[in-house]
Amino acid sequence: MLQLPIVAFAASSVHRTCLKGTRETVLQTIWHWADDDTSEKPIFWLCDIAGSGKSTVAMSAAESWQEKGVLGGRFFFSISSNEASTTEKFCSTIARDLVHHIPELAPHVAGAVKRNLSVMRSSLDEQFKTLITDPLLCRQGRVILVVDALDECKSASQRRKLVEAVSTAVRANKNLKIFMTSRPDPVIDAVLGPLSIKSKLEDRLHDVRHSDNIGDITIYVHQSLDGILSKEKRQKLIDKSNGLFIWASTACRVLSDYTSLIPAESTYNRLVSMDQAGAIDDLYSLIFERVAFEYHAVMYQMLALLLAAFEPLTADDLDDILKHAGVEGSASALVRNLGSVLTEDGTTKQIQFRHPTLVEYLRRCSSNPTVEAHNK
Known part of the structure; x- marks a missing residue:
């Protein structure tokens, strides 16, 4: 066996x-x-x-x-x-x-x-x-x-x-x-x-014609953001999700990120002002924009390494690669700043993308200069 x-x-x-x-x-x-x-x-x-x-x-x-x-x-x-x-x-x-x-x-x-x-x-x-x-x-x-x-x-x-x-x-x-x-x-x-x-x-899980889909997102958002946003603003966020759970859950993680120097109210205003409801690419763009501009280059280098890796890397693996490449970056800082879209497994210590839509978004950015320039 x-x-x-x-x-x-x-x-x-x-x-x-x-x-x-x-x-x-x-x-x-x-x-x-x-x-x-x-x-x-x-x-x-x-x-x-x-x-x-x-x-x-x-x-x-x-x-x-x-x-x-x-x-x-x-x-x-x-x-x-x-x-x-x-x-x-x-x-x-x-x-x-x-x-x-x-x-x-x-x-x-x-x-x-x-x-x-x-x-x-x-x-x-x-x-x-x-x-x-x-x-x-x-x-x-x-x-x-x-x-x-x-x-x-x-x-x-x-x-x-x-x-x-x-x-x-x-x-x-x-x-x-x-x-x-x-x-x-x-x-x-x-x-x-x-x-x-x-x-x-x-198509049962996202169709807004099924009231329980919106009801499920409502429960999630209210529990996740209680004490962070007012009830009225939480409801606007629910409406903006357009029934897409990954949008709602990622937005909640961004808004409840206590390591961010950007006020939750400011992030909320950006979220609800997005042109298209439930647009996950726009949400990912906002997440990367929230990182200080001077760290963008090293952030994208680290994300590219995670994307290109044969298997998920541990924080130590990524730090070693960065050191040999002469890049000044910290894997733990990357996960800490992008905790809404990255996670570190408690057992294996591997850095994982939280959802495949992020992997697809990054690949589109790397293969399409227009998208990449827009999001950078």
């Missing part, structure tokens, strides 16, 4: 579970699907735009199913991690999870590996069958696997093959269910779209 490689990326370092009292309607829909043993739809696909809160819902679902003893494993794809943006270690990571969450499967997974020592060189569908599907046949009860942000798997062919493998697996094992999330993706839709075995919940 120890020979099976795993992805080191820890979803808990950047994702949290839903705030109590939020996403209740969506979660109830998911619980009903998970508990319905008569359903002929073993795949649940939560499909929504970037920043709508899919990963937060996935974290809540995984935590709940772990407490109930039905979670088999989870894999959170991430474009900020080389390992977590491919399927190369997907099956082995899930297999290790199976053993962790369902110890009775340990001899079956170990036996599968022993019978096929070169399994990691096999095709994805063969790995899935050997390491996941076949061992699960020895389990009588329901097992749920969580696959988050499948669209962040960089290879279109890998996304397609994984969805095909998942579809084959649930047909072979009636006790297996798969919960997956993604942005709208034509590759995923081409495989899952025609299938009758999937339940799809689309």
